[in-house]
Amino acid sequence: KTATADWLMSQTKHRPQVAIICGSGLGMLADTLKCQDSFAYADIPGFPQSTVQGHAGQLVFGELKGKTCVCMQGRFHMYEGHSLCKTTFPIRVFKLLGVETLIVTNAAGSLADGFQTGDIMIIKDHINFPGLVGLNPLCGPNDDKFGPRFPAMSGCYDKGLRCLAMEIAKELGVASVLQEGVYAMVGGPNFETIAEARLLHRLGVDAVGMSTAPEVVVATHCGLRVFGLSLITNKVVKSYEDTESVNHEGVLEIGRLRSHTVQQLPNSLSYF
Ligand SMILES: O=P(O)(O)O[C@@H]1C[C@H](O)[C@@H](CO)O1
Numbered sequence: 001k002t003a004t005a006d007w008l009m010s011q012t013k014h015r016p017q018v019a020i021i022c023g024s025g026l027g028m029l030a031d032t033l034k035c036q037d038s039f040a041y042a043d044i045p046g047f048p049q050s051t052v053q054g055h056a057g058q059l060v061f062g063e064l065k066g067k068t069c070v071c072m073q074g075r076f077h078m079y080e081g082h083s084l085c086k087t088t089f090p091i092r093v094f095k096l097l098g099v100e101t102l103i104v105t106n107a108a109g110s111l112a113d114g115f116q117t118g119d120i121m122i123i124k125d126h127i128n129f130p131g132l133v134g135l136n137p138l139c140g141p142n143d144d145k146f147g148p149r150f151p152a153m154s155g156c157y158d159k160g161l162r163c164l165a166m167e168i169a170k171e172l173g174v175a176s177v178l179q180e181g182v183y184a185m186v187g188g189p190n191f192e193t194i195a196e197a198r199l200l201h202r203l204g205v206d207a208v209g210m211s212t213a214p215e216v217v218v219a220t221h222c223g224l225r226v227f228g229l230s231l232i233t234n235k236v237v238k239s240y241e242d243t244e245s246v247n248h249e250g251v252l253e254i255g256r257l258r259s260h261t262v263q264q265l266p267n268s269l270s271y272f
């Protein structure tokens with residue numbers, strides 16, 4: 001990680017305070033950065049590679065409303081075959097670069113009854129299903145340089161940033177599509193069966209996806225302030241009568257349709 005951070009610092013003058021991870025189809029979050037320096041993951045020493053459609057695979061540095069940001073256009077998922085250590089590798093690199101705030105975004109399916117496709121959910125908390133059974137990026141020897149052996153996760157989605165996002169959404173006139181709720185990470189890559197969807201619903205999950213939780217665990221471990229957003233790209237099918245089914249192209253399409261609205265919140269938040 002140190003070698004990667006040193007290499008990046010030798011290649012760009014930007015020293016980011018905020019890092020943004022773009023979810024599936026949400027790579028446009030990087031487009032508004034000014035004075036960009038971009039690096040393909042393939043050219044960054046030690047960096048894993050993106051293999052999923054809708055994840056461009058580059059790191060973009062730039063300025064956003066006077067704050068320096070680094071944006072991952074493409075994240076790493078466990079289902080791609082990466083170890084959890086690899087999927088979360090960039091987080092510790094960001095910490096070494098001096099980042100203080102991490103903004104995570106993802107595409108997710110909704111289980112909550114009141115949610116609509118196209119809604120944006122502020123993540124209040126998560127259920128890390130792989131983590132609960134021991135698939136956790138913090139397994140193995142603890143690196144005390146980054147954080148404690150047994151980190152608390154009770155406040156991992158910063159309350160101040162969540163309240164601020166609500167305020168900003170009202171000012172931007174997008175409060176009607178804003179929700180707040182619990183995100184659950186499952187391993188993927190298949191979408192849920194109806195029985196699994198019903199189980200998640202009964203457990204109090206509002207939206208389900210295949211990423212984010214390991215990144216947030218590693219970020220919280222090393223003391224980063226975290227804000228998370230899920231774009232609701234589909235309703236998870238919970239009824240045997242329902243003939244619709246979800247697919248990745250549909251997920252990416254909702255990202256394109258909602259790009260402007262999704263861009264606004266991280267843009268305004270990174271200012272603080
Ligand atoms: O990277 P995210 O979590 O946004 O990607 C979601 C989960 C799967 O990777 C993909 C399914 O369409 O979207």
Ligand SMILES: Nc1nc2[nH]cnc2c(=O)[nH]1
Nearest residue numbers: 107108109208209210251
């Ligand atoms: N697991 C899961 N991930 C998603 N990502 C986008 N939509 C979905 C979904 O319905 N289920």
